[in-house]
Amino acid sequence: MAEKIRVVVIGAKGRMGRETVQAILKDEELELVGAVDRTLDGVSVSDVLGVDAGSVQFSNDVEKTLVETKPDVMVDFTTPAVMKGNIDKAIQFGVRPVVGTTGMTPEEIAAWDQACKERGIGGVIAPNFAIGALLMMRFAAEAARFLPHVEIIEMHHDQKLDAPSGTAIKTLELISQAREQMGQGHPNEHESIAGARGGEIEGMRVHSVRLPGYVAHQQVIFGGLGQTLTIRHDSINRESFMPGVVLSCKEVMKYEGMVYGLENLLF
Ligand SMILES: NC(=O)C1=CN([C@@H]2O[C@H](COP(=O)(O)OP(=O)(O)OC[C@H]3O[C@@H](n4cnc5c(N)ncnc54)[C@H](OP(=O)(O)O)[C@@H]3O)[C@@H](O)[C@H]2O)C=CC1
Numbered sequence: 511m512a513e514k515i516r517v518v519v520i521g522a523k524g525r526m527g528r529e530t531v532q533a534i535l536k537d538e539e540l541e542l543v544g545a546v547d548r549t550l551d552g553v554s555v556s557d558v559l560g561v562d563a564g565s566v567q568f569s570n571d572v573e574k575t576l577v578e579t580k581p582d583v584m585v586d587f588t589t590p591a592v593m594k595g596n597i598d599k600a601i602q603f604g605v606r607p608v609v610g611t612t613g614m615t616p617e618e619i620a621a622w623d624q625a626c627k628e629r630g631i632g633g634v635i636a637p638n639f640a641i642g643a644l645l646m647m648r649f650a651a652e653a654a655r656f657l658p659h660v661e662i663i664e665m666h667h668d669q670k671l672d673a674p675s676g677t678a679i680k681t682l683e684l685i686s687q688a689r690e691q692m693g694q695g696h697p698n699e700h701e702s703i704a705g706a707r708g709g710e711i712e713g714m715r716v717h718s719v720r721l722p723g724y725v726a727h728q729q730v731i732f733g734g735l736g737q738t739l740t741i742r743h744d745s746i747n748r749e750s751f752m753p754g755v756v757l758s759c760k761e762v763m764k765y766e767g768m769v770y771g772l773e774n775l776l777f
């Protein structure tokens with residue numbers, strides 16, 4: 511049997527990190543060799559997460575973990591603030607970053623793409639790993655060719671730090687590639703409450719809802735003559751992201767450069 515792909519998870523105690531640890535442990539081609547989280551050092555992953563992770567211990571030091579465990583892949587589900595340094599470190603040590611953490615700029619992605627190529631490794635940045643979300647974005651880009659009036663409402667749990675979501679930003683990017691730029695709403699509209707019309711990118715409006723009870727949801731609403739079209743995706747639990755994470759850990763071994771968007775590995 512071929513050697514397993516060695517994976518380290520950063521943010522392993524978090525909502526996505528702990529789901530990722532379980533998905534890696536279940537997959538025959540992947541091996542969990544390290545787990546990092548901010549406040550945990552030298553404690554057993556099995557004990558903290560209630561899974562059988564063998565002797566793997568938590569560390570709170572990304573660099574030390576990368577050096578000591580020599581992984582092939584680093585999965586990052588941390589925060590917008592710390593993810594960037596983790597990607598830099600991974601590339602520096604020749605470890606392929608698979609990043610679900612949202613909140614980076616196009617310029618940063620381009621720089622990591624260049625750095626990955628120079629190091630001869632692959633990388634994945636996926637604003638959303640759920641296949642349904644990828645299809646929602648693809649269908650939205652298609653619809654925008656015929657119905658260019660569009661607004662996005664994204665709804666997430668109230669512990670989410672970034673707004674709008676990475677998925678909303680990616681959707682807006684895909685739509686802007688598919689239609690002529692135009693402003694949404696009346697050119698003279700006035701907000702009597704600041705922010706009432708949401709955020710705006712290239713004339714498109716995006717509205718972020720944060721409430722307990724939600725996991726991750728998005729509707730892309732198109733308007734036309736006498737009609738609307740709503741394309742909606744719901745992640746009702748975090749398992750929805752796991753096939754995409756596992757696939758990324760495997761596919762990232764096969765190419766060089768940073769891929770932004772899981773659709774580029776799937777469609
Ligand atoms: N691409 C996708 O499909 C998805 C992406 N996401 C994104 O993933 C990210 C994480 O989301 P989620 O799991 O819900 O967030 P959580 O807050 O549940 O998890 C983040 C984890 O990272 C830890 N952490 C914070 N700072 C560091 C550090 N310096 N070093 C190591 N670990 C650290 C946190 O520890 P502590 O709590 O102690 O600070 C926490 O355990 C977000 O950006 C979210 O938008 C989420 C779902 C799907």
Ligand SMILES: O=C(O)C1=N[C@H](C(=O)O)C[C@H](O)C1
Nearest residue numbers: 612637638670675676677726
């Ligand atoms: O924070 C989350 O939960 C999610 N974040 C990602 C995003 O910002 O789009 C993906 C998904 O929406 C869940």
